Amino acid sequence: MTKHVAVLMGGLSAEREISLRSGAACAKALAEQGYRVTPVDVGHDAASVLAALKPDVAFNALHGKFGEDGCIQGVLELLGIPYTHSGVLASSVAMKKDVAKVVMAAASVPVPKGRVVTRHEAASAHVLPIPYVLKPVSEGSSFGVFIIKDQDAPPPLELAAADWAHGDLMLAEQFIAGRELTCAVMGERALDVIEILAADGGWYDYHAKYAKGGSKHVLPANLKGNIYQEVQHLAIEAHRALGCRGVSRADFRYDDRPGGTGELVVLEVNTQPGMTETSLVPEMAAYAGFSFGELVKWMVEDASCDR
DSSP states (O other): OOOEEEEEEOOSSTTHHHHHHHHHHHHHHHHHTTOEEEEEEOOTTHHHHHHHHOOSEEEEOOOSTTTSSSHHHHHHHHHTOOBSSOOHHHHHHHHSHHHHHHHHHHTTOOOOOEEEEEHHHHHHSOSSSSSEEEEETTOOTTTTOEEEOOTTOOOOGGGGOTTOOSOSEEEEEEOOOSEEEEEEEETTEEEEEEEEEETTSSOOOHHHHHSTTSEEEESSOOOOHHHHHHHHHHHHHHHHHHTOOSEEEEEEEEOOSTTOOOOEEEEEEESSOOOSTTOHHHHHHHHTTOOHHHHHHHHHHHOBSOO
């Protein structure tokens, strides 16, 4: 019997548009792989919609709040519907960047130094020595991120705005100069390492992530063999420390500048990495010999409850 897959997409977070693109790409590829596919634009009625639909598997293509933070995973557990990616606890912990850092550090995974502050604190005075980074504790796709590098720069006043939509708590971290690296884990296997270069020479912001031509991906990253292997090793260690399942992607900074610190740190682990036409995980999987269709098929066949 043909397996019925509900592709969960859209959702209620700031990353809705990216999720719709991820979901559409995955739904098309799964249909081409022979599955019966039903796209589901997830809203507050998700539980009743899924209970009525009764799919064999839920393919989670959601990003951000309610889709990446353990909420939809809990609904799927209650309904007994096997699903892709990480389970309730790993999703919740990984989404809370401050908590994830504590867990990873306890597992000897190197992370940047930093602390949690309120957005009003960060708007009124510099909360760390410049240069530093401010980011919402529970947001993705570089929403609400500030990099303060100019010694004369004021604190980001936008954080005090009445219409600020990214939560009251911010993670302040020392800025790690150097290279932007990323590595995905597929099951228990680390894929190859990509170096990300923003096309405009800036940082890997929303435009660089999702606009065609917004960034250049160097695959495999041009790194010394021991560093390359260490990135892969740390991606697996971070995945395991957080209890991730299926596919995850760890993001890194590596300071190999002349006279630099040589520091290699994990910035965060994405339990719901993007699956759009410009996304990193499909590119890494393709380099490892998996077509996009084979990748999403592997994810469906890996799905389960109690993850």
